[in-house]
Amino acid sequence: xxxxxxxxxxxxxxxxxxxxxxxxxxxxxxxxxxxxxxxxxxxxxxxxxxxxxxxxxxxxxxxxxxxxxxxxxxxxxxxxxxxxxxxxxxxxxxxxxxxxxxxxxxxxxxxxxxxxxxxxxxxxxxxxxxxxxxxxxxxxxxxxxxxxxxxxxxxxxxxxxxxxxxxxxxxxxxxxxxxxxxxxxxxxxxxxxxxxxxxxxxxxxxxxxxxxxxxxxxxxxxxxxxxxxxxxxxxxxxxxxxxxxxxxxxxxxxxxxxxxxxxxxxxxxxxxxxxxxxxxxxxxxxxxxxxxxxxxxxxxx
Numbered sequence: 395x396x397x398x399x400x401x402x403x404x405x406x407x408x409x410x411x412x413x414x415x416x417x418x419x420x421x422x423x424x425x426x427x428x429x430x431x432x433x434x435x436x437x438x439x440x441x442x443x444x445x446x447x448x449x450x451x452x453x454x455x456x457x458x459x460x461x462x463x464x465x466x467x468x469x470x471x472x473x474x475x476x477x478x479x480x481x482x483x484x485x486x487x488x489x490x491x492x493x494x495x496x497x498x499x500x501x502x503x504x505x506x507x508x509x510x511x512x513x514x515x516x517x518x519x520x521x522x523x524x525x526x527x528x529x530x531x532x533x534x535x536x537x538x539x540x541x542x543x544x545x546x547x548x549x550x551x552x553x554x555x556x557x558x559x560x561x562x563x564x565x566x567x568x569x570x571x572x573x574x575x576x577x578x579x580x581x582x583x584x585x586x587x588x589x590x591x592x593x594x595x596x597x598x599x600x601x602x603x604x605x606x607x608x609x610x611x612x613x614x615x616x617x618x619x620x621x622x623x624x625x626x627x628x629x630x631x632x633x634x635x636x637x638x639x640x641x642x643x644x645x646x647x648x649x650x651x652x653x654x655x656x657x658x659x660x661x662x663x664x665x666x667x668x669x670x671x672x673x674x675x676x677x678x679x680x681x682x683x684x685x686x687x688x689x690x691x692x693x694x695x
Contacts, residue, residue, distance in 0.1 A: 514548025515582035589641030
């Protein structure tokens, strides 16, 4: 458990907001800044954030504000809007509509009111402006906006569990070796896992890869998946191979360690073993046949 205070904002940004999200729109129509807000608010308190909007088009535009929540795709890390989050109702825009003339720049203020009964934790929202058609004006055809990382201060919990770590097969005759890792965030704040995956035979390291080099987040209650591929295995790696994962996550650098094993028997080795077995069988058969003949000769004499 860790207490979240206003002075922790810089730490949170450094540890948890390393993945940039971009809300793509018609760049020639609107410019939005900043692209991201991060706020820490005590339960029962309010705060405001401001979005600066510039109309870069040659026509007047009428916009309406909108608030939405998002989650992350477990495989790509991309934001998927339309998620359910009670914090959507905590955010209100001061203006119901916003009209911008060509080249005009305006500010849109959003007020965030956190209920007194709100539990400590993090919420992930999008603050948008969208088309509001009116006579004599044109719409931009899609909404654009900024991301809001809202943290309710208090005792937060960092807890990530390894749901699955496995090889695609129990044995391989040739590379690539494919492994998958599934994690789930059971805590109340997002985390960015990082570490290393090592292939080894006994104490000898065969190959290694960094985990989560794109620094993808895992939001509270969400799953995260990553797949790994190893192509460099030679004859010396034949036999039982072990994959060892070692990760750390969160502000407290909590560890996750796990391992899985599989067999690697190269095709060439299989052929060599097969030929050796066939040759040994043939030699054994010839020896047995020779002994039988010798036994037959002795009986005749």
